[in-house]
Amino acid sequence: MMKRWRFPLFGLLLALMTGGGVFHLTAARQEQALRLSASQRSALIAETLRVAIERFRAVPDLAAHAGEITGLLEAPGEAALRLANEFLERAARNTALSALYVLNAKGLALAASNWREPASFVGHDYAFRPYFTETIEKGSGRYFGVGVTTGVPGYFLASAIRKGTETLGVTVAKIDFAPLEASWASAGEQVAVLDADGVVFLTSHPAWRYRPLRAIPALRIAAVEGERRYADVKLGPSILTEDADSGLVLAEPVPGTPWTLVLLAADDLARRQAFDAAAMATLGVIVLLLLGLISRMHVARLLADRAARQVLEARVIERTGALRIALEQVEAEVAERARIDVELHKTRDGLVQAAKLAAMGQAFAGLAHEVNQPLTALRTYLASTRALLEQGDAARASGNITVMAGAVDRLAGLTDDLKRLARRSDDRREVVDVSAVAGEILRLLKFRLGDSGVTATLDALAPVPVLAVPGRLEQVIMTLLLNAIDAVREAPECLIRVEVSVREGRADLAVIDAGPGVEGGQVGRLFEPFFTTKEVGQGLGLGLAIAYSIIVDHGGALAYERLDGQTCFRASLPLAAGKTA
Template sequence: MLQRPTMPGYAAPQDLIRRVRRTWFLFFVVAIVIIAAALAGAEFYGRRSAIEALESQGRTDANLKVALLTAVLERPRALPLLLSEDQQVLDALSSANSQAIEILNRKLERLVTGTQAAVLYVVRPDGIAVSASNWREPLSFVGNDYNFRDYFRRAMEQGTAEQFALGSVSKRPGLFISRRVGSAVAPLGVVVVKMEFDRLETDWQSASRPVYVTDNHGVVLITSIPSWRFMTSGAIPQQDLASIRSSLQFGDAPLAPLPIKNPAILNPGASIVSAVLPGSGEAKYLRLLAAVPTTPWQLEYLVPIETPVASAVQTARLTALAFLLPVLAIAAFLLRRRQVSVMRIATEQAMREELERRVVERTEDLSRARDRLQAEISDHRDTEAKLQVVQQELVQANRLAILGQVAAGVAHEINQPVATIRAYADNARVFLERKQTDPVEENLGAIAALTERIGTITEELKAFARKGRVAPEPVDLRGVIEGAIVLLRSRFSGQLNALDAQLPPPGLFVMGNRIRLEQILINLLQNALEALGDRSDARVEITVTETSDEAAIAISDNGPGIPPAILDSLFTPFHTSKEQGLGLGLVISKDIVADYGGRIEVSSSDRGTCFTVYLLKAKT
């Protein structure tokens, strides 16, 4: 804030001071309004972009699930057609001979084993089942009356029918596919195959995102959440509800509405809803709809949006602030410089008027005051010049500090590849002296690859300095561990006997970037090996465990441990206990893991130290 000059006999014009204060007040008000508008716009953009990305990915997942469901449905549909023309079926229905029925029972029993259908059975025109694949079981369908079933009546009338219903005997839900045997004029009966979807529902449950299929009435038929079965996505008309109840299609299920409400339509087939999943509170989901071909069904897929949207909004807000704050700072600097100039001009004018008034009153006093004032002006100008020099020096020092941090980071990250290149070069010289060219070519190839790797590391560190993120992709964890060990082999060739790496099986993929993940393991393994020194019982172990969502890489040693004072500030930049260390390795490693949604945990005692890196598993 500008200050009034304090020279004797002078007071800065009050209107100028008020104008300066009013200008700064308006500037702060406008800045707050701009920041608020930018944050609101960033929130809108971040939310919209996150939801669009989730919708695109979710539609792909939903289409894959529809394709799988369609493939599962198509497999058993040929059975009723084939059996309706089978001679043994015709014999059993036309003759009602016990021997013919027993032959058909055994045939259906064999077929159901090979086709993965739940049950195959044959029904007479009066609705009584005469043969079934489960004829040996206590709950056999043989002898039961299915005349009330819609799939039986429609097959007798139309030739073929499909109906999803709760089994009247087994009490298990499934799709009943039926076909008439004989002509419409003289029907002999109906062949029925029942298909259950237990395996498909189990696969859906492992994906951890709610997915379910509804019929044309909105009743949930197939679902990854068992408690949602036979609930409804909307109100069923009373006449349709009465028909469903009388047919016992869903047994005595209450047909209660799903715990999903407040849909906000985004576009056809997509909306945002509030849902309550079993064992959790209410949350927001993106609901995607996809029609199931060859059926009147519809697949509904719920994608959680709260965490991705919050992350996208936060990123957008930080980006907006990163752009606005420097702009506002420059505007404030320019405004202040202009006001300083105006104040200086006003001050000089006021001083001239004061001098003229004092000339009239007292020439001698004014002369001495003028000399004193000129001296003060000279001092002010000298001080201002010095302040400008100091300001320039501070700016230059700040630039040098930033340059030093980047240079230190680059030196720290390429240390291992450079050391490995040196080792390969020394080995190549020995092989040349022995006139062994093949190993020399291998070493030169490795040196070339490591040189490219140094360039990659430099680009990665530039991205790290800009807080940039390398897009994550599925990476084979076994290859990452092997690559890190290869880079350390030349520098710690005498100590790698202490390394016990229990490599994970091939095919364990995590989300990340191979180069950056190798950097993490190199830093941790290097710290462990350096901590052990020349101990005869030195031991460093690498173990990998996994859960449904994460893979954990534990690097443990039997060294002296980390003192508590150092452990508390282990991830602080430029904090190290090594004489030649820069204190950046663990900081960079932690930031890389955080970029890919993981974390690093450390535990230490006098018996050793263990660093555990948690990474998200790639979805397969």
């Protein structure tokens, strides 16, 4: 009896062990893939938040040096107050800030961009705000909180207004993160940004706002509420509990802030895929065991028939016919089971492929236009290679593969350039070749130039070495080239020429375009903060001001010239020591 059930029991145990092993292996791989994807997404979101802050980092300091602001603090009066209010209103509108305002040395708001509104900041005392006390002590400050006047949350960037060693007041820029939160929600992300105390203040889910991610001590809750960091809002219960299955939780620090970005990734799909894979593996083992059992039964039947033929020769013909019928039935059953097995494998492969394509769609949904052309070429050559392989033309297929490898190398080079250009500068100066930097920026902008129908040439004397911060020099050249592209977009001749040379013992960089130039009355204001000749919404008016500041900080000069009907922005920098031509 036991011997009879030995083979089925062994087969069932083997099938369960195979299914369990496949489940654990698939679950581990799916979790690893989910963790990698979530880590990349959280790092990208954290960088996006940092860039959103850094975009406005220089605004308070630039506003603090504006004549309208210093004039109000040094010689207050109705005329000075109106000029300051109108300047702040215009600057906030051009930079898309939520608010821009000025406090005196005691924390009283003197002027604000919302001076026309009923809930204006003017006349309110903000001396209790941490960003004010930090700026008075250190020269600048940052703080996220709910506005006590408007009740609207925002991030405050503050900069001291000083005359010599005397602090006259503070300029404050308020950033609204509501559009950023809306973009997270529309993308289906479960994102939360925590302050230093672990309280959620930015999130894609409004129900999470002003609640700790995990339970925090009552003393810390009392301290946050006593500080009125979030106005009069009482902190809600923690979002995650110890016994709750929240899926994958990844934390990413936000550079330049005490904040932590948390991304919650559900692992339900990974578990379902692991269960599906285990079920398919178990079914496959069972099918193989059934085929083995059928084969074993078939052999036993043949042996029995052979013995019967030896005993009953007279019944050979009859018995052979019966066996033939039985064999055909068995073969039909085996063929049907084989067909089912093939269909099952096709279905499993289709599910795996669909999941892979979905993951790829999420990972590459945000690629820029610059990679479309290489990808299109790859798609064309892949189709051609497949056809050549089907035709047996291995030589031409190998040539196609070489071309595809070149396209991949170009994509890799493009992403390396973008990562290097986007890397935060550490402000360390080193010897930099201006000709090489200009060439790299032109190469990086070749798709932008092509899309705009602009032709750019480089006339460079290499090398032209200067002592500079590489990232700052790249920023200047990028700003001048982008302005030139915008200038020639509607010009009869869409031409840009970049010249790098040594003039009068100094490095000379000239960006020349065939655009219409600047009206005479506006030339003197080109390098002023917030001044722009573009339409509202097309520019902040900070590009040339920042470029001018960078060049001056490096001991150079940036000037506008009009030569033979062409526009020229010329930057002059000292040559690196010992490199004078």
